[in-house]
Amino acid sequence: MTETIRLNRDARGVVTLWLARTEKHNALDAQMISEITQVIRHLGQDKTVRVVVLAAEGKSFCAGGDLRWMQANMTARPEERAASARALAEMLAALDTCPKPVIGRVQGNAFGGGVGMISVCDVAIAVPDARFGLTETRLGLTPATISPYVIARMGAAKARRVFMSSRLFGAEEAVALDLIARVVAPEALDGAIEAEIAPYLTCAPGAVADAKALVHMLSKGADSALQEATISALVQRWESDEAGAGIAAFFDRKPPPWAL
Template structure:
């Protein structure tokens, strides 16, 4: 059914949603964004699903936005850019509001939009060797549509440490920033994620869904106005000379003009 992701549900109701573009470091293409949105709806409506594990194939968890997808946005008109950015925002929103607990199994590096995916998990466990970073500003872009979820996860003060600099950081700092709940050796990741899953199987599914909604209601709200503002900010940034230079430099395999 899906081309870029996979869903397997065991007899306990634990669904593993796996990013399966390993050859592209699980970068999010337009097709993957659409499939993740559809998967979120499928998992939300399936009464047999009790818990969702968000995982990935290959060495990387998610390298962020597919550069081909971003290059296509550079060539598009403003209306198309807005529409495509909204699809990304709606995918993240669908995962964020999924009425099932979502456990992230972060086995590899995560950059840009990959941190958006981690931020919409209820709990994320990471392998201790991974690197992460909000790398958009190196390309002349900004972490816009993922921003509401990243800032909600980190808090403003911690987000300011990494939101603008494109600095890479390790798993231990990922805990300090609030992205990861625990880090473990790679060979222990599956077992630790399983231990995170098991308690939910003793809980009333409706109560779990209501409790998750309550947490979201009590927390700072990621509302439609904020989402629309971030989409427009990204569309505006795509139209800048810096974005054209940054993405062009990436594809030309050269340093952007601002790099020393």
């Protein structure tokens, strides 16, 4: 039984994984990270599942990492910080390597880790009003564990436009950055998702899984060494004075000390 996500499954083997922490704009905390990881691993091994749709309830797709969760990690023991960073990295890796096609249904804003979750979808479709941003540096953090997936999705040159500045950008720019495949009106979103699902239901499931594995092998995705490096980078940021000041300023509703 999960509390932060819910699943819908139809007779065709299409499973929709709904982020359901709407009161927190689907921000990722320890429980949600754990539940997504466990569920996506199970779905990946379930031979009756053909396609996974990653969707979200409420106004936001995913606001990124829950700042209370991050703040708690800053004061935790070193081994606890490392374990939290590893859990986030493993969730992203589980989504990225899921042998089923993963289709992102982006009905609202996605920031930070939300952009990372879109980046590990095989394809994602958004509505025109959705806004995006890698907003970590504004808080004294960095997009560490999501970085291999964001850069693989956008390419380094395009990622540089938005990776460090915390600048927000719209859905059309998200298409230009290759984060989103296309933009459709809200009332057309479910139809567009169904159009992405339908071709997979004519394909051999094992062949789809093997083809996806080939993409990972040939694109040299995030390996264990790179994953360890991003975990270390996130832990170091959590330990930094800038991160402490940035998150404290957020909760105090004041500008951080570096803001001009």
